[in-house]
Amino acid sequence: SDYAQEPPRHPALVVNSKEPFNAEPRRSDLVSSYVTPVEFFYKRNHGPIPIVDDVDKYSVYITGLIGNPKQLFMKDIWKLPKYTVTATLQCAGNRRTAMSRIRKVKGVGWDVAAIGNAIWSGAKLADVLELVGIPKCSHATPSGGKHVEFVSIDKCKEENGGPYKASIPLSQAANPEADVLLAYEMNGETLNRDHGYPLRVIVPGVIGARSVKWLDSINIIAEECQGFFMQKDYKMFPPSVDWDNINWSTRRPQMDFPVQITIKGYAVSGGGRGIERLDVSIDGGKTWVEASKLQKPGIPYISDSESSDKWAWVLFEAEADIRQSTEIVAKAVDIAGNVQPENVEVIWNLRGILNTSWHRVHVRIGH
Ligand code: MTE
Ligand code: MO
Numbered sequence: 001s002d003y004a005q006e007p008p009r010h011p012a013l014v015v016n017s018k019e020p021f022n023a024e025p026r027r028s029d030l031v032s033s034y035v036t037p038v039e040f041f042y043k044r045n046h047g048p049i050p051i052v053d054d055v056d057k058y059s060v061y062i063t064g065l066i067g068n069p070k071q072l073f074m075k076d077i078w079k080l081p082k083y084t085v086t087a088t089l090q091c092a093g094n095r096r097t098a099m100s101r102i103r104k105v106k107g108v109g110w111d112v113a114a115i116g117n118a119i120w121s122g123a124k125l126a127d128v129l130e131l132v133g134i135p136k137c138s139h140a141t142p143s144g145g146k147h148v149e150f151v152s153i154d155k156c157k158e159e160n161g162g163p164y165k166a167s168i169p170l171s172q173a174a175n176p177e178a179d180v181l182l183a184y185e186m187n188g189e190t191l192n193r194d195h196g197y198p199l200r201v202i203v204p205g206v207i208g209a210r211s212v213k214w215l216d217s218i219n220i221i222a223e224e225c226q227g228f229f230m231q232k233d234y235k236m237f238p239p240s241v242d243w244d245n246i247n248w249s250t251r252r253p254q255m256d257f258p259v260q261i262t263i264k265g266y267a268v269s270g271g272g273r274g275i276e277r278l279d280v281s282i283d284g285g286k287t288w289v290e291a292s293k294l295q296k297p298g299i300p301y302i303s304d305s306e307s308s309d310k311w312a313w314v315l316f317e318a319e320a321d322i323r324q325s326t327e328i329v330a331k332a333v334d335i336a337g338n339v340q341p342e343n344v345e346v347i348w349n350l351r352g353i354l355n356t357s358w359h360r361v362h363v364r365i366g367h
Helices: 074-079 096-100 125-131
Strands: 014-017 022-024 059-064 070-073 083-090 115-124 147-152 165-169 181-186 200-202 215-221 259-267 275-281 292-294 314-322 326-334 359-365
Touching: 059 125, 070 074, 070 125, 074 181, 083 200, 115 125, 125 181, 259 275, 259 326, 275 314, 314 326
Parallel strands: 059 215
Antiparallel strands: 014 022, 059 070, 083 115, 115 181, 147 165, 147 215, 181 200, 259 314, 275 326, 292 314, 326 359
C-alpha cells in the first residue's frame, strides 16, 4: 500500500488515525519539557509520508510572478545564513474534541496535545526570496505577486491525489522579522521524515496548516492559494451560538482525599505576542490564583514581544489542595490583553478549529 514505508513512531503516542498518520502525545508527556522532544511532537499528515532518498537531487523550484525563476538545491539553502527560532506549532484543530461535545464537528479528534514547541533551524524565507530578486520587506512583486504559495511533494485525498499546499502573504514571507523559515533541523537534528524531511516551512505564530512539510516548490501568486486546505478547510465560520450544555464530566482521574496536586500546562498566543498572566482556578472559575510561568527549566518567563522566544509557548505550574471533586480551570492573558473565552459554545464552528476557550479538567475525588 501507499503506507507500506511509514517511519517508526513512539509507542506512547495517542493515535487518532493510522492512515494518514495523525497522533499526539499524552498530556503528561507534552508538558514535561519546554522543548518538545521530536518523538513526542504531534504528527499531522494528510497522506503517506513521502520518501526522499537522495537529498543531493532534492530541489525546490521558485516560480510564479517573478523575473527570474530558480531551482534551489539543499546545498544552496545550506549556504544561506542559518537561523534558529524556538516556535510553538499548533494544529488549528487542537482541542477539537471539546467542540465536538457541544455539537459534532468534522475532523481528526484531537485532544489538547496537537501542539508542540521546537527549536527550528534553517534559512530565512526572506533570504531565499532575495535570491529570486524579491527585496526584503516587499509587499508585492512588479508583476503583481502578493502571496507566497508552498507546494509539497505529498499526495492527499482532499486535493484529489495532488499535493498539500498553502500560502502566506508576501509581506510576511519577505519580512525577516516574521522569522519564516525553510527549516532543515528540528531540535538540533536533521528534520525527520514525519516532520518534513528534508525541508519544511515554519511560519511562527500561525496555525500549523501553513507550515508546509516536504517542500517541492514556492510560487509567487497574485491571490491566496486556491487549494483545499486554504479555501475549504481550516476556516473559522461565523459562530452559530449553541447553548447546549457542556458535558465536561468525562474526565475522572482517580484521586484520594485530600490531595495536593500540581497543575501543569501550556499557554501560547499567536502573532508573536507573549503571555502576560496565567490564572488557575480550582473551583470551576469562581476564584483564581496566578500560576508561575516557566520558560527553559528553572528560568522564569518574562513577557516580552522582542525576545527570541516570542514565538514559543509558556509552561505554567501551580500547586493546589483539592478536598473534593471539582473543576480545575486555566486561562491566559496575552500582552495585548487578549483573554480566552469562558465557554466553547460562543466560538463553536463547523470545522472545529481554534478552540481557545478556558481549559477545564474535572477532578473526581472518592468514588
Ligand atoms: N504539509 C504537508 N505537506 N502535508 C500535510 O499534511 N499538514 C499541516 C502542516 N503541513 C501537512 C503539512 C498541518 S494541518 C499541520 S498542523 C502541521 O503540518 C503539522 O506539522 P507536524 O506534523 O510537523 O506536527
Ligand atoms: Mo493542522
